[in-house]
Amino acid sequence: MSLKVKIASRYSHVTLNLWASYKALADKYAKVNLGLGAPDYNPPVELSKALTSVLEDAISDCKISAATHQYAPLVGHPELISALADVYTTEMSHKIRPEDGCLSVGIGAQGCIFNVINALVNPGDEVVIIDPHYDCYPSMVQAVGAKPVFVPLLPPKSSTDGATSVNANDWQWDRYQLDSVFSQRTKLLVLNSPQNPLGKVYNRDELLVLAELCQKYDVVCLSDEVYEWMVLTDSGERLRMATMPGMWDRTITVGSAGKCFNITGWRVGWCVGPAALISHVVTVQSEVVFSVASPLQAAIGRVFRSELNNIKGKDDSCLAKLRSHVKANRDLAVAELSRMGLSCVIPSGGWFMLVPVAPRLLPLLRDTSASKGPASDVSIVELITKKFRLATIPASMFYSEEFRCTVGHGYLRLCLNKRRETLGFPDYAPPKSATDALASVANSSNPMLHQYTRGYGHPRLVNALAKLYTTELQNPIDPMKNILISNGAYMCLYSAIHSLVDEGDEVVIIEPFFDCYEPMVRSAGGQPVFVPLRPSADDRSTTQNQRHRSAQDWRWDAEQLRAAFTPRTKMLIMNTPNNPIGKVFDSDELKLLAELCCKHDVLCLSDEVYEWLVYPGHRHRRIATLPGMWERTITVGSAGKTFSATGWKLGWSIGPEELIKHLQVVHRNCCYTCPTPSQEAVGIALEAELERRGTPECYFNALPTELLSKRDRLAELVESAGLPVYLPAGGYFMIVDISSLPEPPPATGSPDDPLGELRDARLVRWLTRERQLATIPCSCFYGQADRHLGENFIRLCFIKEDETIEQFGRGLLNWLKPGSC
Numbered sequence: 001m002s003l004k005v006k007i008a009s010r011y012s013h014v015t016l017n018l019w020a021s022y023k024a025l026a027d028k029y030a031k032v033n034l035g036l037g038a039p040d041y042n043p044p045v046e047l048s049k050a051l052t053s054v055l056e057d058a059i060s061d062c063k064i065s066a067a068t069h070q071y072a073p074l075v076g077h078p079e080l081i082s083a084l085a086d087v088y089t090t091e092m093s094h095k096i097r098p099e100d101g102c103l104s105v106g107i108g109a110q111g112c113i114f115n116v117i118n119a120l121v122n123p124g125d126e127v128v129i130i131d132p133h134y135d136c137y138p139s140m141v142q143a144v145g146a147k148p149v150f151v152p153l154l155p156p157k158s159s160t161d162g163a164t165s166v167n168a169n170d171w172q173w174d175r176y177q178l179d180s181v182f183s184q185r186t187k188l189l190v191l192n193s194p195q196n197p198l199g200k201v202y203n204r205d206e207l208l209v210l211a212e213l214c215q216k217y218d219v220v221c222l223s224d225e226v227y228e229w230m231v232l233t234d235s236g237e238r239l240r241m242a243t244m245p246g247m248w249d250r251t252i253t254v255g256s257a258g259k260c261f262n263i264t265g266w267r268v269g270w271c272v273g274p275a276a277l278i279s280h281v282v283t284v285q286s287e288v289v290f291s292v293a294s295p296l297q298a299a300i301g302r303v304f305r306s307e308l309n310n311i312k313g314k315d316d317s318c319l320a321k322l323r324s325h326v327k328a329n330r331d332l333a334v335a336e337l338s339r340m341g342l343s344c345v346i347p348s349g350g351w352f353m354l355v356p357v358a359p360r361l362l363p364l365l366r367d368t369s370a371s372k373g374p375a376s377d378v379s380i381v382e383l384i385t386k387k388f389r390l391a392t393i394p395a396s397m398f399y400s401e402e403f404r405c406t407v408g409h410g411y412l413r414l415c416l417n418k419r420r421e422t423l424g425f426p427d428y429a430p431p432k433s434a435t436d437a438l439a440s441v442a443n444s445s446n447p448m449l450h451q452y453t454r455g456y457g458h459p460r461l462v463n464a465l466a467k468l469y470t471t472e473l474q475n476p477i478d479p480m481k482n483i484l485i486s487n488g489a490y491m492c493l494y495s496a497i498h499s500l501v502d503e504g505d506e507v508v509i510i511e512p513f514f515d516c517y518e519p520m521v522r523s524a525g526g527q528p529v530f531v532p533l534r535p536s537a538d539d540r541s542t543t544q545n546q547r548h549r550s551a552q553d554w555r556w557d558a559e560q561l562r563a564a565f566t567p568r569t570k571m572l573i574m575n576t577p578n579n580p581i582g583k584v585f586d587s588d589e590l591k592l593l594a595e596l597c598c599k600h601d602v603l604c605l606s607d608e609v610y611e612w613l614v615y616p617g618h619r620h621r622r623i624a625t626l627p628g629m630w631e632r633t634i635t636v637g638s639a640g641k642t643f644s645a646t647g648w649k650l651g652w653s654i655g656p657e658e659l660i661k662h663l664q665v666v667h668r669n670c671c672y673t674c675p676t677p678s679q680e681a682v683g684i685a686l687e688a689e690l691e692r693r694g695t696p697e698c699y700f701n702a703l704p705t706e707l708l709s710k711r712d713r714l715a716e717l718v719e720s721a722g723l724p725v726y727l728p729a730g731g732y733f734m735i736v737d738i739s740s741l742p743e744p745p746p747a748t749g750s751p752d753d754p755l756g757e758l759r760d761a762r763l764v765r766w767l768t769r770e771r772q773l774a775t776i777p778c779s780c781f782y783g784q785a786d787r788h789l790g791e792n793f794i795r796l797c798f799i800k801e802d803e804t805i806e807q808f809g810r811g812l813l814n815w816l817k818p819g820s821c
Contacts, residue, residue, distance in 0.1 A: 004570055004601055005632075007662040008502045008524065010143050011669070029386045043262040043450050046306065046318055051299040051442040051677075058295075070647045071640075072294040074286055076105030076270065079301030084255075086308055088272050091228075092242055092253075101275035104282050105292050107487045107649075107671040109226045109256040109269035112281075114140055114670045115288065116222050116252050116271060117188070119280035121146045125187035130173065131407070132197055132398035134224065137190050139669055149181045150400040152407055153198065155345070165334065165343040168199040168354075178209070182217045189219050191241060194227040197354060197398050197413040199347020201231055204239055211244040220277065221247065226256035226269070227350040229319045232327045242273070249274050252281065257300045258452075259351075262322060262417070265451045265676025266296045267487070287519055289491045293675050294647025295438065322417075326351060329416040351417040354395055357410050377409050438681035453676040456664050457485035457652070460683035465637075467690060469654050473635065474625045481657040484664055485674050489609045489638040489651035492663075494520055495670070496605050496634050496653060497571070499662040501526040505570035510556070512781030512790060514579050514607065526571075529564045530783040531556050533581065535726065551582040551728045551735065552618075558592065565600045572597055574623065575607040577614060580781050580795040581735055582728020584618045594626040603659070604629065609638035609651070610731040612700040615708055618729040624655070631656050634663070639682045643699065644799065648678045707732055707798065710805060714798045717809030721816045732799035735778065738763060739792040759791040773811045 058068040075081060081103050085096045088103075096102045106112035113136065121127060123145030129137050131152040138148040153171040189210065193202040202210075214221050223241040231238055242251040252273035258264035271281050307317055330346070333353060337344050345354040357380050377394035384390050395411035396404045441449050453459075457479070466479035477483065486492045493516060501507060503525035509517050511532040521528045533554040574593060576585040585593075597604050606623050614620045624633040634655040640646035653663055692698040696705070714734060715725045724737040744762035760777035767773045776797075778790035798805060 004500075004603055005658050005662075007499055007665060010145070010502075010524075011499060011662070011665050029391075043447075046303050047261050047263055047299065047450070048442045050302040050306075051295065052439060053302065054295050054298045055439050055442070068295050068298055068647065069645045070294065072105075072291045072297055072647055074291055075101070075282055076103060076292065077294055077297035077301060080105060080268075080270075080297040080304070081301075083301045083304035083308070084270055084272070087304055088253075091238070092240060092248070092272065094242075094248055096272070101282075102272060102278055104271045104278050104285060105297060106269050106271065106281075106285060107289055107292055107491075107674075108258060108264075108267040109224065109254050110136055111267075111289065111292075111487075111671040112254045112269045112271045113137070113190075113222065113224065115281045115284040116254070117141060118144055118288075119284045120220055120277070121187050124185070126181075126183065126185040127188045127190060128181050128186055128219075129190045129400070130192070130195075131400055131403050132195075132395060133190070133400075134192060134196050135397055136669065136672070138400065143669060146187070148400070149186075150402055151178050151181050152399075152403045153195075153200065154407065165338070165346055168195070168345050168347045169201060169203070171198060171200055171345070175209070179213070182213045182219065184217065186217050186219050189214055189221045190224065191221060192224040193239075193241075194225075194230060194347070194349025196227065196350055197352045197393070197395055198345065199232075199350045199352055199354070201233065201349040202239065207239060207241055207244050211241065211247050214250060215246050219250070221251040223251055223253045225253055226259040228255060229260055230323055230326055230351060231349045232323070232330060233348050236323070249276075252277055257296075261300070261303065261318060263300075263450045265449065265453055265673075266293075266300070267671070267673065267675040268292055268296055268300055287516065287523060288494050288670060289487045289649070290516075291647070291649060292487070293649045293678055296675055296677065326417050333414065333416060345411070347416075351415055353414045353416055354411040355392075355414060357412065377412055380412060438678065440684070441677045441680045449676055449680050451676065452673055453679060455668060455673045456480075457483055458674075458676060458679035458683060461485060461650075461679045461686070464683045464686035464690065465652055465654070468686060469635075473622060473630070473654065475630050477654065478657070482654055482660060484653045484660050484667060485679060486651050486653065486667055487671060487674050488640060488646075488649040489607065489636050490516060491667075491670070492634075492636045492651040492653045493517070493573075493605065493607065495663040495666040496636070496659075497521055497526070497573075498524050499666040500603060500659070501570055504568070506566065506568045507571045507573060508564045508569060508602075509573045509783070510575070510578075511783065511786055512578070512580055512778060513573070514575055515780055517573050518783060521573075527568075528783060529569070530786055531561050531564050532782070532786050532789055533578075533583065534789065549724055549726050549737075551578070551726045552584070552586075554581055554583050554726070561592070562596065565596045565602065567600070569600050569602050571603045571605055573605045573607065576623075577610040577620065577728070577730025579610065579731055580733045580776070580778060581726065582731045582733055584614055584620060584729040585623075587621055590621055590623050590626060594623060594629050597632060598628040602632070604633040606633055606635045608635055609641040611637060612642055613704050613707065613732060614730040615704055615711070615728070620730065631658070634659055639678075643682070643685060644703065648675075648682070650674060650678055650682055710798045710800065710802070713802070714796060714805050714809070717805070718796070718812065721809075721812045723812075723816075732797055734796045734798060735793050736775075736796060737792060738794055758787060760794055761791075764794060767815075771811055771815050773808060773815070 054068055081098045084103055085098045089096045106115055117140045121141060121144050125146040126149050127141045127146050129148050129150050131150045141148045151173050153173055156166055156170045221241055228238055240253060242248050242253050252271050255270050257266055257268040271278060307319060334344060334346055343356055347353050357377055377396050381392050381394045393413040395413050396409045399407060462479035462483045465483055466477040470477045486495055497520045501521060501524040505526045506529050507521045507526045508529050508531060511530050518528050533556050536553040572593060604623055611620050622635065624630050624635050634653050637652050639648055639650035653660065689698055689700060696702065715727055718725050718736055726735040728734055744759060744766050758779045760779050764775050764777045767775060776795040778793035778795055779787040782790045
């Protein structure tokens with residue numbers, strides 16, 4: 001096997017998802033699953049009502065439709081950010097306004113934790129983690145080159161025999177050991193309260209000790225408070241690290257909609273903290289995934305808004321009802337375990353309970369293959385899952401190697417939040433079939449459609465994609481081995497680049513390119529090598545018959561392309577149809593790229609998100625179908641581009657198992673899984689399109705037919721104003737040549753603007769500010785050395801309502817009429 005298909009060294013320490021193996025074991029044997037930390041009953045009816053209302057509002061109002069189904073702002077959907085600002089102003093005793101930059105929405109709490117660690121921790125830093133811990137913490141720390149340092153919480157000595165139940169709050173750290181792990185190298189403390197899996201809720205004295213150490217050593221605190229509304233003590237008091245003296249300015253608090261409202265599958269979390277820290281978190285978010293599913297954010301915002309009056313825990317609030325349910329389950333579990341002669345660690349908060357491994361179960365191991373397990377809790381879990389059909393989780397997986405055998409191996413984790421009996425985007429709507437599918441999921445009686453699904457892709461969706469791409473890629477696609485579902489194509493690109501590109505690797509990028517490619521490569525330690533496409537010289541000199549300019553006439557210099565490939569080249573990133581040009585690579589161009597990849601043993605990341613948007617006279621060809629390319633190519637697709645629903649944030653990577661398994665490791669480390677409701681809905685929508693393939697009604701055919709008239713109309717309007725366009729063969733963007741226009745006014749923006757004084761950037765700023773005509777400068781789609789190649793072009797988007805296009809045309813004509821510019 002080529003060395004180039006090995007996983008990048010920064011992830012070599014990360015084992016493949018243990019949760020996946022335990023879930024597979026439970027799915028095969030268990031009738032009752034108390035292991036997976038996800039409810040098995042429906043979320044509050046307010047959630048499904050809110051999601052339904054969001055979808056209904058989008059039907060009646062095109063502005064709401066755009067806000068619902070297309071990309072949300074980077075920091076979060078306005079409805080959710082506004083509601084969270086009001087919630088945490090009360091909770092933090094600190095005034096938070098939506099515009100203050102103190103909030104950021106991420107892909108679940110895990111995505112938020114990933115963003116914080118990657119934003120704030122440098123190679124060589126030390127990060128203090130309290131054992132037991134949520135298992136993603138150390139792998140994220142190690143992936144950025146830092147060192148996790150662990151401090152264990154220890155059970156009271158009276159409970160070490162496992163015969164007596166104790167309260168989780170009685171587990172304590174050794175103060176001398178705690179003090180000793182903080183040093184001048186310590187950058188971050190990761191705190192979790194209420195704690196998973198133990199259920200400990202830190203008291204004020206404990207938080208003050210941690211606060212004192214953070215301030216003494218100038219340490220930032222990442223406070224994972226996803227179970228904040230699940231404090232099960234009689235008072236229900238929530239103590240927050242950020243409210244301790246001197247801690248607001250150095251604390252980022254993480255919350256979770258999944259844990260608040262029993263919707264773990266919606267994958268929406270948030271960070272709250274000082275703007276000086278949150279701004280760094282947002283920077284990472286912009287590189288990894290950009291934004292989070294819009295309709296789900298809006299629905300959660302509405303429910304939080306309705307809960308504001310009851311946020312202090314009145315009995316009729318959603319949050320109070322869910323807390324009461326879990327508390328009742330806890331008390332029932334304690335009583336039942338006691339009746340059976342078993343003890344437990346009684347949690348003061350959260351969804352989980354630790355149960356000591358019962359000595360009387362150990363002899364049973366002699367007659368099972370489970371006895372080969374590395375620790376007694378692992379062996380017991382396998383035994384009781386297979387023999388008694390009861391799924392649990394070994395507590396040792398929540399411990400560091402240092403303390404796994406001395407503390408962690410003696411307990412099992414049970415989940416209490418179960419049924420009592422188990423214990424550049426469009427401004428118009430996606431196809432009705434897709435929104436109807438999401439509405440049907442919102443109102444489904446199946447509770448699991450709102451909880452965590454398979455981490456690497458919801459079964460319904462990956463099965464539909466396998467059917468589709470088996471034909472498209474001319475290769476049998478295994479839905480479980482050849483497909484990874486991520487939070488948008490953006491995150492597919494991130495997972496591929498960060499799993500396969502190592503420090504010092506070179507990555508060939510065809511210019512102009514989607515602007516995230518370069519920063520992703522650089523953050524992985526790679527070196528981008530750019531090869532530009534240039535318009536034909538004949539095209540640039542043409543002043544008459546301007547309609548004959550075509551995106552297809554942008555070409556690379558073949559010798560320059562060949563020279564870009566060297567023994568150091570690890571990956572080629574290509575995009576067809578291309579954003580921003582609209583060029584569709586033809587068979588000769590793809591053959592040359594394939595020849596170079598095979599000759600130099602280079603991987604190919606083929607961004608094909610506009611695969612269905614190809615206009616008459618052109619054909620989308622897939623590089624993975626060429627000889628020698630399947631085994632070295634990852635093909636990226638997008639539900640947002642396929643169904644004009646960019647705000648749903650679902651994408652997929654398809655390729656050989658030897659590559660996809662590495663992407664899975666990064667995906668697991670970043671966000672664990674994607675929103676279940678939207679995956680189910682996209683799966684349903686794809687099934688419908690598969691039935692309609694080859695008919696005019698198929699959305700794959702209907703959308704390019706609809707956009708063709710929009711493309712031609714926008715081109716007509718722009719050309720009538722005297723500006724040449726390059727007619728795109730695919731996608732929904734169009735390049736306009738602005739070289740004939742007068743020199744734009746000098747730049748008045750930030751001196752840190754990377755586009756600075758470039759001509760296209762100055763024109764775009766002026767057009768937006770003075771003429772209310774928003775466009776994009778093409779120089780932003782080039783590497784620094786080649787930005788001058790883009791400064792005579794601007795990009796327009798034509799997947800808009802007809803009136804939007806006409807309004808733009810009128811504005812352009814008014815501006816360019818004699819004497820107006």
